[in-house]
Ligand code: SF4
């Protein structure tokens with residue numbers, strides 16, 4: 001079972017805090033990989049908020065291909081960030097880890113966000129395809145104010161490898177996952193957190209309904225619903241589908257992935273809609289034990305559990321800074337000075353929601369709607 | 370010396386030509402006559418024979434030939450009265466003196482066409498080999514990453530939907546104060562959708578079935594719904610339903626079927642204003658897996674008072690349903706108009722779906738339905754489906770196996786992104802080898818939303834003798850020894866509807882447990898694992914490739 005450590009704060013903080021939290025939960029991950037997604041970036045990215053950032057890894061040749069492709073599309077490189085890596089035993093360094101900030105092609109500058117998002121998605125997918133066979137290009141995200149870093153290895157060692165301790169890299173929301181490699185070969189595309197058009201998520205557990213969900217998403221006719229090297233990627237795409245494609249309020253995500261029984265739906269004020277959604281979105285109902293931690297484009301963070309077996313998960317903190325962790329010790333590491341009695345351990349009907357800016361925590365109960 | 374003409378019996382059949390040879394034991398038989406009285410085919414009869422024994426009575430051998438006359442039970446070699454191997458004689462024999470034995474070297478099919486009439490029978494395809502469904506296993510067991518569920522403790526939701534399901538994009542929902550609401554002003558038609566148990570009882574008509582059998586099934590499913598909380602539904606088959614039922618609140622557990630003969634529909638339409646509940650759905654029969662391209666046939670000797678009343682026809686006449694719906698010509702017209710008129714009859718509150726026989730062209734029908742907003746599903750009946758009466762040649766050689774037919778249709782829906790919009794109902798050979806839960810679960814994982822059973826429930830609930838070695842299978846003759854498919858009161862009184870109902874309940878309750886025993890280790894409990902093809906595997910490479918599932922060995 002993987003370990004998850006998410007932090008949301010009204011101030012910039014370093015991903016080291018997430019990694020330190022992961023370290024406290026070490027029994028739960030085997031050092032087979034770590035993924036970081038940073039949202040609302042600080043440091044050198046603070047001034048570049050409106051510019052899309054392409055995050056990934058490539059070989060020397062891959063970089064050449066990438067540059068050529070981006071030039072062809074008319075993206076102009078504005079700033080290139082790369083971690084100051086240093087050799088660490090056990091970590092095989094790749095040629096080039098990057099977060100490259102671009103200017104939109106001229107024709108796109110004044111286009112609405114929707115169109116820009118589609119362009120970014122298509123570009124990311126095209127780059128992914130370009131480098132897929134020889135692994136010369138791996139791209140994780142291409143979106144404004146989002147930076148993704150993933151590599152195989154132990155989180156603490158990776159922290160050293162990427163030189164994060166000395167790096168000014170900071171953000172207000174960071175999702176971090178320490179990977180427990182189980183049934184899939186180590187592939188960086190299988191490494192959480194996942195990101196698509198403003199939505200990011202990570203999960204621990206196993207999704208036994210993966211295949212029908214994958215088939216359903218892939219048949220929506222939306223180019224971004226692909227990949228699925230991990231059965232957890234669908235959680236991110238379901239979130240995107242529910243909130244962005246269908247335009248439903250966030251809490252309906254819970255109704256989509258873990259619908260209530262009819263007798264429970266009947267007691268909701270929106271029972272008519274809840275039943276329709278349950279029927280129409282039946283293939284998106286998840287199964288197996290899963291704890292999902294995610295953020296939405298406006299910076300809301302949340303945690304939900306599956307409807308039955310539940311994975312460990314705890315939310316706690318102080319006004320202005322909250323952690324969403326697999327285990328309480330992770331919270332102790334991030335926000336030691338909180339009132340522990342206020343920690344929340346979401347159960348099957350709960351959706352723990354933290355407003356943007358880590359202002360306040362609410363627990364939405366699915367039964368009451 | 371007897372004349373040669375008497376000795377060769379040249380144009381007679383020998384017992385060895387028959388599929389079942391009756392083994393009768395002289396030493397055990399007490400000549401009570403029960404077996405000959407009960408034999409539905411009159412295959413056995415009391416006979417008087419002369420026997421010759423050589424005896425010696427004194428101290429020294431003095432052999433003497435003695436002739437005496439005795440009685441025995443004799444099997445006929447008249448092919449019209451062939452032994453069907455039903456075993457009713459064995460059932461009634463107090464001394465275990467008689468038993469039919471299958472004869473694998475029989476030549477029955479060479480001879481069963483007297484008068485130029487091809488062999489007709491009931492039952493299903495005579496193929497005793499395991500079907501594809503029986504060759505599938507559930508190979509994805511959740512272990513360390515996802516500890517398995519407990520079939521006895523956890524809550525499982527084994528339900529499915531019957532009806533056209535709108536894609537989420539088309540739902541008339543609007544946001545009001547951060548919550549979703551149904552937009553009543555949109556005028557958008559939301560098709561009716563029923564939540565049912567995913568194993569239905571398929572279409573078997575009153576007429577094909579005896580009154581006691583039909584009543585037993587109907588009572589069984591009503592009990593399951595009302596007492597056990599299991600929404601099991603049953604299709605009426607062609608030929609209508611009893612008036613009392615049409616006007617009762619139990620109608621919601623039934624799916625009246627309309628077929629090409631439209632039998633019983635005058636009565637149903639007349640009952641419409643008096644209905645206090647809508648039926649679960651309406652099934653339009655276009656084809657049947659057991660006899661594709663053939664219509665139904667209820668033989669005159671089955672058309673007695675009750676049947677004539679329900680169907681609105683005179684007594685004692687053959688009731689053939691044409692192979693096709695003769696009033697309509699093209700698929701567009703036939704399917705679309707019938708679906709629409711049926712929907713309209715119930716104010717668009719009842720799902721209406723067609724049933725076809727398994728065929729390579731099923732996808733054409735499917736794609737037609739996909740574009741019809743009123744089509745509530747597609748039921749496909751595979752070649753192993755049963756029937757009350759059909760030509761043997763249709764039953765044994767016509768049709769398409771259900772597994773790949775369903776799989777192809779499901780993939781077709783997936784390609785269009787409509788896998789949740791038009792439910793596929795699979796039938797034909799489910800539980801053929803007794804593995805009801807496993808066959809049903811495998812079909813769900815191949816893409817069926819529900820399955821339908823017929824022969825299995827006759828066998829399990831009423832002890833139907835029929836099997837794939839052509840045992841019994843005289844359902845067409847009205848001579849059913851179990852009283853299941855006959856209108857002869859002497860025969861159907863043998864069948865106690867209460868016992869049938871009790872068995873239906875037992876079958877479904879145990880099915881439910883078995884389904885949980887399959888789903889639990891696979892980590893599935895919240896929704897039916899429709900299309901979960903990573904869950905199944907087979908040790909046959911060709912099957913694995915064809916069905917796009919894993920090959921295991
Ligand atoms: S097995 Fe059936 S058909 Fe054959 S002799 Fe016995 S009762 Fe008659």
Ligand code: SF4
Pocket residue numbers: 491492827832833834835836840841842843844845848849850851852853854
């Ligand atoms: S027992 Fe009745 S229903 Fe079963 S095969 Fe024989 S005749 Fe048909």
